[in-house]
Amino acid sequence: MLKKINRKISVAPMMDCTDRHERYFLRLLSKNIMLYTEMIATKSAIHGDRKKILGFNQIEKPLALQVGGSDKKELSEVCKIAEGMGYDEININLGCPSKKVQKNKFGACLMKEPDLVSECISEMINSCKIPVTAKTRIGFDDIESFDYLNSFVNKISEAGCKTIILHARKAILKGLTPKENLKIPKLNYPLVYEIKNKNKNLEIIINGGITNTEQIKEHLKNCDGVMIGRAIYQNPYFLAEIENKIFHNTNVPSRSEVAEKLVEYVKEEVKKGTRVNQIMRHTVGLYHGQNGANKWKRYLSDNMMARDSDFQKVNHIMTIAQNNEKANQVSS
Template sequence: MNRKVSVAPMMDCTDRHERYFLRLISKNTLLYTEMVVDEAINRGDKKKLLEFNIEEKPVALQLGGSSPKLLASATKIGEDFGYDEINLNLGCPSRKVEKNKFGACLMKEPNLVADCLTEMKAATKLPVTIKTRIGYDNVEDYENFHNFISILKKVGITTFIIHARKAMLGKFTPKQNLNIPPLKYDYVYKLKQDFPDDEIIINGGITSVKEIKTHLEKTDGVMIGRAAYHTPYLLADIEREIFNNENVPSRQDVIEQLIPYVKSELKKGTRLNQIMRHTLGLFHGQSGASFWKRYLSENMCVRDADVKKIDHIMDKVKFNNFDRSVGTSA
């Protein structure tokens, strides 16, 4: 599987509608689900939690949990639903996640993590990967990070996605944890030097194709997060400059292709705002971007949005003469 560039799992962001929208822009990036808790999969509405459109593929399922048994069962269910990879979340720093004993707090218990991954690998033929941080609280030395990865390597994990910040557990909000702990890309570069045969993916604060190219000189892949959500047309630049794909749709083309999906989903009971909220940043940096955001916010991103407005959205796009180029996302 090509993991050269991927879009990070982001809570309240990378749901199935967002992934379908991003896939219209980019055919080659690997997409990830939001983190789904193993217990919810085992005891809840599996179809509601895991069903996705075949057009989203390749797509990876990220799991949260710390029970080897529950994670193994969720892994098998994920495979049955058609995902291409199963990823274990070892990086989420929220208090709620820590209280339930998964996410970044598991870095404190590498042997438990190893047990979880052993059971997950035994339950599937799919690649099993991890996403983690470089440390937690006051534990941020490279030696500890190296030892943590070494333990996971011993159970057969070969792909490591590293958010190059430590997690401050219980002290910072999730948002603060995305900004305040300093980025230490050198830790990830050194990890690749120490484990040259493994796949090392770097994540954290990466916002441009130029930065992606720089990181790809020293790692196997780059995972982008908030930049992909807030400026989704960045994926068009990635298609051209990283994957050498010149067949990239314009922003207007993307909306035009999204309309049939929206209409299909509305018939299933999906609310219009659940889909269109993900498109707010599509025209970022372009003339007319403020109109687009305002129009969506007032007409399509409200809970009781008038579904008939989707029939006229292309008229609004064309009337406001948005730049039809497939140029830079700005």
């Protein structure tokens, strides 16, 4: 039987960020969150190097594969692949506004085609037993209304998808870069709450601009879950605070305990051909806001870029982590 997924808190799918190394690192900080891959185009998932593109470590679970596509056959095939590989969920991207993604007809431009979205989702649901979920925006271009969004959400739900992640800002499909599309359209949380309120049977996850546990608690009064992207990527130890304040876990690891486990992971991965920087680049923010943050960042940028891995330099990460730990204990 499939275990019910806890989506109270999840880390957002982020291209070039939430790869398997980042997910391993985040899982060391929190056992309770749900994790998502970066968006993977259906064609890459089907024809690419599967181990490289879709492979993951069991420790990352529960884990969802986020897919980008609008070809029913391809989506169906990716669902079967994801289920076979042990993913816990498959999520369709209906929110990415980038030009390239629009050209390939996936992401946010699919908000204009609710019938096609509905057919894709039903095909996906018929192809696997793992949950199929959708991540979308609250509108696009000039459209940001309860009626449009509600009818889009209903299409998705009638196709069988009962978990919908709503990024609480619309997408501007022409004229804004993807980065601007994460900043310029205004956040509209009340619209997301209204959708949840009118669709009590759906699991509605809210996303966009959430940066602290007070906000999380507030959103959880109105929605079923909260998804956070940049605030965790930039300050990964925020997850330890989430473990403590949201999941009431009193046994969260310290930053140096996490660093110690990472060093072990780096050594194992290097033996398999991974470069140290492919892992450590994700940890630049581990000491965000702490004494020693600059020392940590500088050490990583000065020593972790080399192609050849020097274990002495890798081991020295622990000395920096322990010194930082001491410096922060003294000042607290």
